[in-house]
Amino acid sequence: MEIYIIRHTTPNIEKGICYGQSDLDLADSFPEELKTIKQQIPDSKAYHIKSSPLKRCALLANHLGSHVLFDDRLKELDFGDWEMKAWNDISEEALNPWMKDFVNTKVPNGESYVDLASRVNNFFEDIIQSHDEKDLVIVSHAGPIRAFLSSVLDIPLEKSFHIKIQYGDVFHLEKESNSLKLISEIDLP
Template identity: 80%
Template sequence: MEIYIIRHTTPDIEKGICYGQTDLGLVDTFSEEFKTIKQQIPNNRDYLIKSSPLKRCALLANHLGSHVLFDDRLKELDFGDWEMKPWNTIPEETLNPWMKDFVNTTVPNGESYIDLASRINNFFEEIYHLHDDKNLIIVTHAGPMRAYLASVLNIPLEKSFNIKIQYGDVFHLRKEKDELKLISEIEST
């Protein structure tokens, strides 16, 4: 089983805005970013493609194959009341507790990072049981990717943001004899 986990390409939003599950489009460099991604995935295999249903992932997934299965568990963190607000305008009395413990603290009317990690790990457990004979492409967001890679690498969730993930990054994993191995190099801070 070969698995390619891909972060969506560059979203069309100005820097400094809090977005998670907001359904954003992509910037006009998508074609160039897509070519770079496509070069990292062998095209001599059939893939089952699963994707976050958000536009920034769905567009990429649909370019990778004609039959895509969408799964809400692959969505980015739900930032609730903070969605589409500039980070510097979020009141300190709600932002500071989250910044001190973003793993366990729930965003107002959103979710916590531990909630995200739970749903993404549940997704992968299901994938391994239902599709262990297939090669997979999974198109998602940085939050779910970090949470899942943290579990693969035995990194505590609070340290998972040390894993660098850029727009359009591709991580290759291989499952052999019930053991999952990360093939890609991980850059961390």
């Protein structure tokens, strides 16, 4: 079974805004980014497509196939009270505890990175346990993809931000018996 994990394309939002699970439109660069993504996925195959239900993923997923299954476990980190705030507008008093331990500390009225990793790894465990061998495309966000890849690469969550993930990046994996093997090469410092 071939699996392609894709980060959504560029969202239409100014830099420096915390947007986690906020629903955003896509930037005007979407057609070009879509073309680049499609060039990385063999078009000779039929895929199951699973996606975060957030608009920036759903729009891409719907352009990759006609039947998409949406799964909340693929959503980005829930930034709670910080959603749609400029990072610079979040007080140091609120931000510092999270910055010191973003893996375990929950965002006020949101979730921690451990929470995100747990739901994402649960999603991928379902894939590993599945007897379905049809190839799969997964559309998600940088946070869930990093959390999952940290598990595959056996690196701690706190080091997962060393995994560079750009908008529209595609990661290729293969399911072999009861595990997932990363085919794409990732440069880690």
